[in-house]
Amino acid sequence: MLVAAGGVVFSGWFTSLGTGVFDGLGSREPLTVAYVSIDDDGPDLALRERVTAPHDRAILLGRPDAAQEESFMERYRAARVGSMVVVAVLSGNRAGLRIADVRPRVLKREPVSDGALLRVTHAGEAGTIEVAADLDERVPRFVPVKGRKTPYFQVKQIDLVRDERVTLAMTLTACEAFYEFEFVATVVSGGRTEQVVIRRPGGLPFRLTGPARKYRSVYGENPLGGWRPTSPPAPAKRGC
Template identity: 45%
Template structure:
């Protein structure tokens, strides 16, 4: 009888409050991060320190190394995209209704640009259309539209989502003066409360971006099968005009 009575009370409570009540009980965040994508394979990158360990060099240069092994080496040497990064983030509503009121590019580390290694990995091709852009070199980085770089996007607009409704954000972030580690801080208004959700890189660490150095301690050219090949500074200078050329 007690169990039946509890069931009646729960049914009455659920019918009155709906999915919103269940979500409060679960304590889950107002939005879920459905997907984060950052393309490295078609962009030139820099490392903060040269790869000098014999085993790591074998993984980087040797044919047949697994992508996971190569990525682990590059992560240890703080691989960073050069000048700008195009990042795709999919956010999914986790309330009956909510509003994304701001997305802030949050600088976690600012240091001199990386000069350990320069790797040419880019290929010719079209660049995807970018919806929002932010400049980390600015005193207070914020997202704007490409057409209007003077006005914060979220000062004029917000994004409304419902339960399980996704939104895909194409975010372009630039940084030419320093080496940056950063993430995104999403501010959400749901049920009259403000929540803050962090968006990290696919490896759960920070995103990394660096400006060009005048010269590098080592240079590489990417091969068709994904391996790297050491090249001289003169060869690098024919690929890109560097200050040290």
């Protein structure tokens, strides 16, 4: 069974995704997606476009409420830069089932985001990560972070009984492009194979972008709230 990630704290207006059952994942499904979160001590954020509209600049530079911030980030398709950690808690809904595979499924691939870079202040190190996948690969698949590079689910599966839970800690990386993606879990139960899709609340995809060589604008976190213009980082090297 995949080991649960311990000691990871998730908070913050961009990354705290909350709890609950996702759209379409009711008791008739073999699994319930009980919780999904993105590590809030992750890399910087990149926006697809520059922020020029007065209303949006007021949100970016001010101290808006959580709903305004969330709407702003969705409009500009904010994405983590280079890597991200997604934690998903899955709960079994049947007497016995096997998770035979979990993998990322890319929905969109576009040039890297260079509209604006939001440089995040990091509070510490991320917790232990169990599996990782590179979205730049033709067919992304999870492998153990340490040791062998054999796809994890080629040699191991996860068996659950009703109401039993498992925590998947998944690291995603990207260098070459901007990606919107979801996760697909292949579940075997009662002699049938079914698929369960894992997304952010509201059916929203995850987003990750490779670093841009140059950003059209750069902001740092303001201790008083919001963001403020700052100096750009060193130019990104080819291949991250």
